[in-house]
Amino acid sequence: MLPFRLEKRGVPSAGLIWGVSLAAVAVAMLLTGVLFAFFGVPPIEAFRTIVERTILDARGLSEVVRRAIPLMLAGVGLTLAFRANFWNIGAEGQLLIGATAASGIALFSGLPAGAMLPTMLLAAFLAGAAWGLLPALLKTRLGVNEIITTLMMNYVAIYIVRWLINGPWKGPSLGGFSYTERFAPEAVLPTIGTTRLHWPTLLLAIALALFVAWLLARTRFGFEARMMGESPEAARYAGVNFFKTTLTLILVSAGAAGLAGFGEVAGIHQRLVDPGSLSLGYGYTAIIVALLARKNPVAALVTALLLGWVAASGDVMKISLGLPSQITGVTSGLVLLSIIGSEPFLRYRLVRREPARTPSEAI
Amino acid sequence: MRRLFIALLFLASLPFASAQDDPLKVAFIYVSPAGDYGFSYAHELARQKVDAHFGDAIETVFVEAVPEPDVEPTIDQLVADGADVILGTSFGYGDGILAAAPRYPDVIFGWGTGYQRAPNVFTYMADLYQPYYLNGMIAAGLSETGQLGYVAAFPISEVKRHINAFTLGAREVNPDATVDVRWLFNWFDPAGTKEATEAMIAEGVDVIAFTEDTPTAIQTAAEYDVPSFSHYASMVEFSPETVASGHLVNWEVIYIDFLQKVLDGTYTSDNLSDVDYFWLLEDDAVELGSEPGVKIADAFVEPLQNTMVDHPELGSISVYDLVMDRHDKMVAGRDVYDPFLGPVVDRNGNEVYEAGYLPTIGDLTSLEWAAPGVVGAWDNEPQ
Amino acid sequence: MDDQVWITLARALAFSTPLLWAALGEIIVERSGVVNLGVEGMMILGAIAGFAVAQTTGDPWVGLLAAMAAGGAAALLHAVFAVLLRSDPYVSGLALTIFGLGLSGLIGRAWVGRPLQNAMEPISLPGLASLPVVGEIVFGRQHILTWGGLLAALILWVLLHHTRLGLIVRTVGENPAAADAAGLPVLRIRILTVVFGGVMAGVAGGFLSLAYRPSWGQGMTNGLGWIALALAIFALWDPLRAVFAALLFGAFFTLAYSLQSQFPPQLLTMMPYLFTILALTFTAVRKGRGAFGAPEALGRPYARGER
Structure with missing residues (x-):
């Protein structure tokens, strides 16, 4: 039996959140620094280079934000679902299907320039939402665990994309390589200068975050969704329509991930590519974004930037610091583990165990 | 060794440090880890031979496990590190290389197994x-x-x-x-x-x-x-x-031929539009x-x-x-x-x-x- | 053509071995109410630890022990975060996968591109291998761990459904508050099951690098850990059903290579996931809402007095 136990705190103060979060980042940097030193790279120098290349350099910064965009869109959507206790692990699949729908419109619709991008956006949103709808229906109608179905739907999406780019949608001009043809210019999002920062999607992400925050804080739907998450019994007692509310929230949540897929194909790849290249696991990282943001949609914009920065830093490590490529996985893992390791400090305090407790005390 | 490398990097980034006999800096981009058997490993063996062949005239670096869509930011970082020649070894790097090449008209790019060229982009293939x-x-x-x-x-x-x-x-x-x-x-x-x-x-x-x-x-x-x-x-x-x-495959045969011509001044960053290697047994590639x-x-x-x-x-x-x-x-x-x-x-x-x-x-x-x-x-x- | 059926069965057995071991582990973990999405990470740490130790000692079985230890140690990390500290189990599992893939690659740099000197050899099951037609194909040359996986499934099924220990694990997963009230150390049991799941994932990884493909390559698990997660669910958290589920998954995978002129292989490889969704739906429709055996408290960290 440990001499301490965890005791639940009330709502943590802003100062505590900041303090604990900064401490977690500090711990992660310390561990990463040790790793740098182990590979013969002076840690201070290394961090300086990383900051210079990712934050102080305009192009480097554009890459941080560019990586954050899909994380913002999908992550904001997930905050809504998680608030209502709908464990959508399927953002990856919703993103891929959104990208697929957008690509289908771009390649085969022949729409005029003005209508092309809006239609792609709408198609991506609807496709993502539809991909979330099935698990939502299964959960509300049959009580099937959504964690499982959304996870499975990711794989179905992956193989659908693989099948399309290896089969019916394969670009005939590419000598058999598994990509679709390149989109026409009217199906490509504008970027800032020569960077790859497709700014319309960034604005969309910010607008979506504000919209979801408004939904949650100011609307009856948001109130019901939160009640479903915080106290399902009370929600049921109060007559919340679980079915309608769940369907509405998955529409927004999965649709947002679909939009992230739209941004990736219309802003970056300009064609439908292999799922492994298309998303680099954004849908899974978005789960981390949403949870680190403590399910707050506006905070998710910030945590998306943080994780975008971690990813961009990995590039600097292997390119400019000459560290082995595998180190990026290790450092990302360290950052995540120290952040989630710090999370309990927000919810619990350590209390010295009083000697006269019942013997069945946990742990 | 790595320390030395970092120190060199640091020196290279200082203004006025670039004297005339600076080595040509050649960067290789691999799609998978270099140590594993396979495509990237073959290029890595070639890079080591290039290094040995040219001695001080050329300095090589490599970046491994670069996903196809990330090649463009990788190129940005390499150029910032002073790369003169950047060799993207994978077909899937094409979009990124061709997008980045106009941005860095003084840098020479190679697109391995590719098919589209530009004044500063050549293509190469050792076919089996x-x-x-x-x-x-x-x-x-x-x-x-x-x-x-x-x-x-x-x-x-x-x-x-x-x-x-x-x-x-x-x-x-x-x-x-x-x-x-x-x-x-x-x-x-x-x-x-x-x-x-x-x-x-x-x-x-x-x-x-x-x-x-x-x-x-x-x-x-x-x-x-x-x-x-x-x-x-x-x-x-x-x-x-x-x-x-x-x-x-002996990629170094192509690399050495090309880089020698860059050192000679035969190939520059504005005459590569027709440079396409498709080398076979007769070339020893x-x-x-x-x-x-x-x-x-x-x-x-x-x-x-x-x-x-x-x-x-x-x-x-x-x-x-x-x-x-x-x-x-x-x-x-x-x-x-x-x-x-x-x-x-x-x-x-x-x-x-x-x-x-x-x-x-x-x-x-x-x-x-x-x-x-x-x-x-x-x-x-x-x- | 008859041979084709047996050949498919034989390959399904071999391919499903790592899936089965990892899935059996995850079944026990989830039965106790914890989700561990880090299977891929634990598996690959097992693969590199197993390979490195087997290469150094020259004994693949010592390697297997190392693989189990590595998987267990990685799982302990998840147990500390997700069970003890009650951090988010999904993030913790995902982080474990990212971390495991990176760390194994980093450690593996020293071992990459070299074959294993002493690999586990396939064996011929005495008696059964001399059956006509089927014998040699199915029983002639499988690995000990393939038969071991089937045995493990049987043992775990008995333990889970017919012993007090199994009852304890299930109670902790169904109703931790009641278990706690009955004096069971809920957290300690969950920590143990998580570590057990890691050990099993370690065996799966060890099988890959010591027997199935006796060498080390970065990322060599290549998503098998995620398939194992799907498998645990497809089997509706039952060790014996996991055997059949694993065989079905394995069969689809091998058929993708023997039927590819008739059927797009991507769609065949997709089937297991689609089947998992269908299986859940079907069971729910047949037995009524939610009654498909998911542990009631799955994925919810337990702390007394909280929900």
Whole structure:
């Protein structure tokens, strides 16, 4: 039996959140620094280079934000679902299907320039939402665990994309390589200068975050969704329509991930590519974004930037610091583990165990 | 060593530090980890030879495991680090290289296995179809059943060309030989390769060739004592007794030729629009061998010398001598001997190249047909 | 053609071995109410630890022990975060996968591109291997761990459904508050099951690098850990059903290579996931809402007095 136990705190103060979060980042940097030193790279120098290349350099910064965009869109959507206790692990699949729908419109619709991008956006949103709808229906109608179905739907999406780019949608001009043809210019999002920062999607992400925050804080739907998450019994007692509310929230949540897929194909790849290249696991990282943001949609914009920065830093490590490529996985893992390791400090305090407790005390 | 490297980097970034005899800084971008067997490993071996060849005149760096869509920011970082020449080794890097090249008009770019050029972008390829042809001959010479197997990555022209060459080679030795093809739709797929190999061996295939980035096919075939071929680099270590021969690539031959011309001033960042390497046996860019310098592994020499075939042109000849004859002629040049010299018909009976026609590089890089003897699915096949 | 059926069965057995071991582990973990999405990470740490130790000692069985230890140690990390500290189990599992893939690659740099000197050899099951037709194909050359996986499934099924220990684990997963009230050390049991799951994932990884493909390659698990997660669910958290589920998954995978001229292989490989969704739906429709055996408290960290 440990001499301490965890005791639940009330709502943590802003100062505590900041303090604990900064401490977690500090711990992660310390561990990463040790790793740098182990590979013969002076840690201070290394961090300086990383900051210079990712934050102080305009192009480097554009890459941080560019990586954050899909994380913002999908992550904001997930905050809504998680608030209502709908464990959508399927953002990856919703993103891929959104990208697929957008690509289908771009390649085969022949729409005029003005209508092309809006239609792609709408198609991506609807496709993502539809991909979330099935698990939502299964959960509300049959009580099937959504964690499982959304996870499975990711794989179905992956193989659908693989099948399309290896089969019916394969670009005939590419000598058999598994990509679709390149989109026409009217199906490509504008970027800032020569960077790859497709700014319309960034604005969309910010607008979506504000919209979801408004939904949650100011609307009856948001109130019901939160009640479903915080106290399902009370929600049921109060007559919340679980079915309608769940369907509405998955529409927004999965649709947002679909939009992230739209941004990736219309802003970056300009064609439908292999799922492994298309998303680099954004849908899974978005789960981390949403949870680190403590399910707050506006905070998710910030945590998306943080994780975008971690990813961009990995590039600097292997390119400019000459560290082995595998180190990026290790450092990302360290950052995540120290952040989630710090999370309990927000919810619990350590209390010295009083000697006269019942013997069945946990742990 | 790394410390030194960092110090050098730091010095290089200081203004005025760049004296006239600065080495040419050449950066290689790999799609997978450099240490693993396969495509990136072959380029990494070449980089080391480039380093040794040029000494102080050239400084090389590499970045490994760069996903295709991330090549553009990688190029940005490399240019910021002072790279003069950037060599992207993967087909999928094309979009990124061609997007970044206009931004850095003074930097020279290479697109390995690519097809589109620019004033500062050249393309290069060391193609293995000739060694694959010889491997096919060896395979047919060793096979009891006449059923050969080929585990293939993607149905792209390059792989189709290699399967066809392998099959045509097999058929020169045994006109009834068949080549069973299984597609992975993946460059890296050890589990898929294992299962595809097992499936074919269970169906009677008794020699295995492959295009995949690991030695899995060799290890799996070895469990059944089935001969196989080194792919890109020597894989003899994975099964010393069963690797009969192979197709090895010497990327450094192309790299050294190109970089020498950059040092000479022949190639600059505005005259590369027509520079396209498609190098073969005659250029020494590829090689027949289970390992460098060993064309056919010792244990297989005798069986091949003892296997006689009735050749329509050369009469009664051992498979070994026939392989060496074809090898030496291809080393002499494509115009002396080429497996794709017409007449060539595909497996549906269509004439692909008429008698006497020597297909151009363009014909070969856009090849879609399947050779007679190929068994299995074939994407986008002309009917 | 008859042979084809047996060949498919034989390959399905071999391919499903790592899936089965990892899935059995995850079944026990989830039965106790914890989700561990880190299977891929634990598996690959097992693969590199197994390979490195087997290469150094020359004994693949010592390697297997190392693989089990590595998987267990990685799982302990998840147990500390997700069970003890009650951090988010999904993030913790995902982090474990990312971390495991990176760390194994980093450690593996020293071992990459070299074959294992002493690999586990396939064995012939005495008696059964001499059956006509089936014998040699199915029983002739499988690995000990393939048969071991089937045995493990049987043992775990008995333990889970017919012993007090199994009852304890299930109670902790169904109703931790009641278990706690009955005096069971809920957290300690969950920590133990999580570590057990890691050990099993370690065996799966060890099988890959010591027997299935005796060498080390970065990322060599190539998503098998995620398939194992799907498998645990498809089997509806039952060890014996997991055997059949694993065989079905394995069969689809091998058929993707023998049927590819008739059917797009991507769609065949997709089937297991689609089947998992269908299986859940079907069971729910047949037995009524939610009654498909998911542990009631799955994925919810337990702390007394909280929900």
